[in-house]
Amino acid sequence: MAIQMPTSLSETSACLALVRHGRSSHRHRGWIDSTGFRAWREAYEAAGLRDAERVPPDLAQLAAGATLVVASDAPRAAESARLLAAHREVTLSPLLRELDLEGPDLRGLRLPLAGWALAVGARTLLLTVRSLYPPPSELARVAEAAGWLSSLTVHHPFVVAVTHASFRRQLAIELVRAGWQPHSSKRPLHPWSAWLFSPSR
Numbered sequence: 001m002a003i004q005m006p007t008s009l010s011e012t013s014a015c016l017a018l019v020r021h022g023r024s025s026h027r028h029r030g031w032i033d034s035t036g037f038r039a040w041r042e043a044y045e046a047a048g049l050r051d052a053e054r055v056p057p058d059l060a061q062l063a064a065g066a067t068l069v070v071a072s073d074a075p076r077a078a079e080s081a082r083l084l085a086a087h088r089e090v091t092l093s094p095l096l097r098e099l100d101l102e103g104p105d106l107r108g109l110r111l112p113l114a115g116w117a118l119a120v121g122a123r124t125l126l127l128t129v130r131s132l133y134p135p136p137s138e139l140a141r142v143a144e145a146a147g148w149l150s151s152l153t154v155h156h157p158f159v160v161a162v163t164h165a166s167f168r169r170q171l172a173i174e175l176v177r178a179g180w181q182p183h184s185s186k187r188p189l190h191p192w193s194a195w196l197f198s199p200s201r
Helices: 034-046 057-064 075-085 113-129 136-152 165-177
Strands: 015-020 068-072 090-093 158-163 180-182 194-199
Touching (some): 034 113, 057 075, 068 075, 068 136, 075 090, 136 165, 165 180, 165 194
Parallel strands (some): 068 090, 068 158
Antiparallel strands (some): 180 194
């Protein structure tokens, strides 16, 4: 699906594009326990992009109009931003890093990676319902990141921010709370997907 962008930046006072990074080079097969899951997370965070990873054409066209590209300093996000920036400078910030995705304590139970994804999702949902996730420290980082991105649009009318799936979700909530409006109700989750926001008029 093509990414819809205003035909000119003059149509809106500012625009933010929240982009999920490309596919990580880290791959895993087999079943792992809690210790193995933590090791997988560390390896995943340290990994860059797959060698053959390319920016989708519609996203490349969108990013070509950006006046500033910023990104999480995680390798996969930084490399994604450099592909998007097309020889322009990229600003990296730890503010845009992924949220801590801790797995539940399953007491030595071994699961495939897909099973751990479900377990982490179930734990996150339970904590969210109980208003315990994200924790206050992470909510503060989300709010700081939203404020920082908003301030960047004062001098850069179109900012592309490359970040991560869970952090982007919380960042979008905070931006809406701060008065930004999404360009679309559809929010795809796949790598290289982009969510666009502009300030409420």
